Amino acid sequence: MSNATIIFLLTLCIMILICIIVYQQFVFHNGTKAKIHEISSKLKELLDTDSDEKVTVFTDNKALIELATQINRMLEDRQKVKVEYRRAEMASKKMLSNISHDIKTPMTVILGYLEIMRLNGTQSNEMLQKVESTAQRVMGLITQFFTLAKLEAGDTDMPLERLNVNEACRENILDFYELLSQKNFEVEINIPDHVLYANANKDALQRIMFNLISNAIRYGGDGKYLGMFLRADQAHIYIDIVDRGRGIEKEFADSVFDRLFMMEDSRNSAMQGNGLGLTIAKNLALQLGGDITLESQPHQKTVFTITLKKMAY
Known part of the structure; x- marks a missing residue:
């Protein structure tokens, strides 16, 4: 080739x-x-x-x-x-429905008292006190509702500072001294002598403790016991609010801070209040960079623990 x-x-x-x-x-x-x-x-x-x-x-x-x-x-x-959005939308609608119910009920009571006073032509001090008390309850509910709305919208200014947590705890429990004495509560307090400082906001922390102590007195009052314990580790400060009341069943522990869970529970006549307090406390703690957790053994021991970021001395 x-x-x-x-x-x-x-x-x-x-x-x-x-x-x-x-x-x-x-x-x-x-x-x-x-x-x-x-x-x-x-x-x-x-x-x-x-x-x-x-x-x-x-x-x-x-x-x-x-x-x-x-x-x-x-x-x-x-x-x-999409699923989360729908869930949140349903939750908002349900919350508004519950809020409407909570406002409507005391307003109906107020109108009833006023009608009795009008028909009798009298201005009974007892009746007026009942009207005032119920009106204050409505105002408290509205205030809590708008506080929660502002927190969830991120519309609350909470500047952080070096906060003496020992002093904040003493001030808060002292505010409840008279009420606890009247209700014959056993009170146990353990606040260490050495000062613990947190990176927090004083007003927010005071509100958190107020709500948790109020909750313990209101819902755990049958145990006739309230404890406040302050402790810390290398990175965090812990405030335990303890009662020995009826507590929370284990399956509901994760839902106790949900506004809808609490508001549904508040339909029980034995539970006075609207149930927004724990939701507000949880939101405040999270905005401080901390948290609130719950451990409960019904009728034995219920512990709400506030966690804060610890600061050096």
């Missing part, structure tokens, strides 16, 4: 290989383009119909498989956000 023939055959083979490569690239390009169009059409369909289906693509192209996988992850996240 001559050199010319060999060169011709080699050239022909090269041309054939080039044609094959070009054809494969053409087919690959068109196939990829078609698959991308398929994915795009399916994604548009899912978004338009608000479906919870997934994008499926039949291909051995790793890049397209990865693309479909990431799109499906985004669709899953979108579904989770």
